[in-house]
């Protein structure tokens with residue numbers, strides 16, 4: 001079956017990883033027609049914004065998109081394209097599967113877990129008060145007057161909202177995912193012992209939702225203990241659900257355990273649309289040099305194929321990637337470094353060609 005999918009190539013290494021991804025998806029036999037859409041600092045002059053309305057409309061129309069990394073323009077007054085997309089399209093789930101790929105330089109061979117990160121609130125909601133500003137002084141005065149505590153006058157403040165609605169939505173998603181994918185356990189991560197009204201709510205609602213899913217085991221971890229446990233023995237985790245900020249940090253931690261950002265795929269999922277994207281950013285230090293590892297974007301595309309019902313093509317792509325790592329002949333510099341190998345790294349082009357050969 002043919003599918004129309006919006007492709008935002010992104011910038012920085014995104015241009016290279018997106019092209020590599022398209023080559024691999026074509027070789028997988030999946031019938032994808034790409035609808036190219038623009039976003040990022042490079043389009044601000046043309047559209048007056050890094051996220052043009054026509055790009056948002058295209059995603060709404062076609063429902064499925066894949067996005068290369070987009071650099072957040074600094075000093076232009078624009079917020080991150082990623083955050084804007086998540087908000088505009090209500091992509092409330094950030095889904096990041098973390099799996100060992102033998103040969104990819106991971107610390108463990110048996111990691112197979114699913115990071116489910118809430119995507120719409122928490123400290124990421126962007127409700128911020130600048131140090132020294134009038135409204136900040138007012139807020140500090142108000143908090144003092146309410147007897148909630150004394151905040152230093154020279155403070156900047158970020159607000160951390162955690163709602164029952166968003167928590168229930170994300171925890172429901174985690175349990176549904178576990179049920180649909182034969183997973184055994186959901187772990188909720190929080191700091192409820194300290195932040196009783198935000199993380200405490202997250203834990204309380206996690207427990208409530210867990211009661212409605214008796215076939216899946218449930219436990220919870222305080223975020224600091226979680227980090228230690230992850231590093232010492234990640235095999236104890238299965239599906240893990242986080243508020244936004246802890247999920248952001250934990251997904252990089254998890255990626256580090258299996259070989260780094262170069263191989264970590266992801267998806268932003270809403271009730272209407274889904275936008276697939278690698279965990280990594282645009283890596284300006286290596287952009288345009290044919291050094292990027294396109295694995296993360298290719299695996300994100302495999303998740304997209306799953307989402308489109310093209311399971312067989314998705315499995316072929318994942319098998320081809322695993323074969324290239326197992327053979328170890330064409331691995332990019334990030335992996336060679338992680339593995340401590342002196343062997344010459346492959347370019348993005350050479351790695352991609354090796355994956356395409358496996359698919360052939």
Ligand code: ATP
Nearest residue numbers: 261262280281282283284285286291292293294334
């Ligand atoms: P952002 O803030 O957009 O997430 P960042 O600067 O925090 O971006 P990344 O761009 O994700 O971080 O990457 C950090 C570093 O990791 C890069 O500078 C690069 O050296 C390395 N890196 C990231 N992705 C890849 C990749 N696909 N291939 C090779 N190296 C990568």
